[in-house]
Amino acid sequence: MKLRKLMFVLPNLFTVTSIFCGFYAITLCAGEATPVHLYQAALAILFAMFFDGCDGRVARLTKTQSDFGVQLDSLADVVSFGAAPALLVYKWALAPLGFLGLFISFTFAACGALRLARFNVIAARNPHGGGGSFFVGLPIPLAAGGLVSLIIAHHVVRGGEVSPSVQGPVAAAVMALALLMVSTVRYRTFKDLRLSKKSALVLMLVGVAGSVIATRSHPAYVLVAFSSVYLVLGLIESAFLVRRRFAARKVRAGAAGAAAVVLEEEDDEDEEDASPEDRPNFL
Template identity: 50%
Template structure:
C-alpha cells in the first residue's frame, strides 16, 4: 500500500517567519514578566505579539511568500502568545487563590483557544466572508491584557477574582461559539469611505494618543460585545422579514 507524502521545499521564507518568531518571543517574555509579578509588562508583551501576528500574514501575502509551513508556525505561535501566555498571566494575577479551580479556568481558556485555532485552520475563508466564526484568540488575549493594564496602571488594584473567573469562562465560550465577529478583511485604504467613518477612525486614533489605556479597554470591550450584538441584530432582522412579506402592498 503506497502512502502519498507531501515533499516540502527546502528552506523557509525569512521575513514572515522572523515576524512570527518575534511574536513567539513576546509570548515567552510574557511568561518571564508574569513570574516576576510584572503583570502589566506581561500584558503589554502580549499586545506587542498581536502586532507581529497581524504583520506576518500581511507581509507574506504582499511579498508572495505564503507557505504551508508559515500557516502552521503561525498557529503554534498563536497558541503560545495568545493561549498559554494570557492563561498563565490570568492565573498568576488573580486566579491563584482558587487553587485547582483557578488553574482549571485558565486551562479552559487555553483549550478553547486551541480549538478555535484548529477550527479556523480547517474552515474555508469563503464560507464566512468578512467575518470570523467565534471570538478570535488574539482578541480574547487582548481583552485580558486590557483589563490587567487598566486595573494595574489606572485603578492600582486587581479585579475581583470571582468576576475574572466569569470573564475567563465568557471568553472561552465565545471563542468556540458560532457567533460571527468582524474580520475587517475588506478594509482598504485606497477606497473612498463615508465622512462619518473617517471621523470615527480619527477619534479612535486621538483616544489612543491621549488616553491609550482607557481607549484599549473600551475598544476591546466593544469588539467583545460586537459578536452578541450582530447575533441579536440578525435574529431581529429574521423575525421582521416574515412580517414584512405578509404585509399587503395595497
C-alpha cells in the same frame, strides 16, 4: 531567486517574533511575579499581537502565503495568546481562587486551542475561500487582547495587586472570552478593508472616540473600550444575522405552504371538471 526565498522567510520571522514575545511573557509570570512583572508580561503579549497582525499582511503583500505559514501562525497563537495570557491572568487575579482559578485559566487556553483547530480545519476544506469577511468565533489574539487591556488599565490606574472584589468579575470575563472563542458568533475580519470615504469616516470616528476617552478618563481605558465595543458589535451582528435567517426561513416555509395549497386546489378543480366517464367508480 534568492530574493524570492528571502521573501518567503520574512512573514515567518514576524510569526517567530510573536512566539518570542509570548515566551518572554511566560518567563515574566513564572515564580514569584510582582505586579510590575505582570504588567511587563501584558505589554509583551501586546507586542505579540502587533507582530501577529503584521505576518499575515506581509505575506499577502509579498504573495508568499503558504500552508507552512498557516500552521506556524496557529502554533504561535497557542503560545502567545493561549498559554501566556492564561498563565498571566492566573497569576494576576485567579491564583487566590485555588483550583477554580486554575481551571478557569486552563479553560481559556483550551478553548483557544480548540478555536484554532477549528479554524485550520475550515481553512483546509476551503483553501481558496479567502476566509470571508467574518471570523467564526472570537479570534484568540483579540480574546488575549481583552485580558491584556484589563491588566494594563488596572496597573496604570490603580497599581498593586488585585483586590478580592475584582476576582469574581475577572473570572467571569475570562470564562466569557473562552466561550466566545468556541462559539459560532461572527466577528468581522477587516482583512479586506480598503481606503474609502466610508472607511476613512469610521477611522476618524474611532480616533475621536479614543481621544475623548483618553482625555476625559484615562488613556489606559482606550484599549478596554475598543475591545469591549468589538465584542459587543460581534454579538449584535450575529443576533441580527440569526434573526434575518429565521425570517428568511419563515418566508420560505410560508411560500412552500402556499404553493402546496395552490396545487391542492388545482387538483380539486381538475377532479370537478372531469367527465363522469373519467371519474373513478368505487361501486
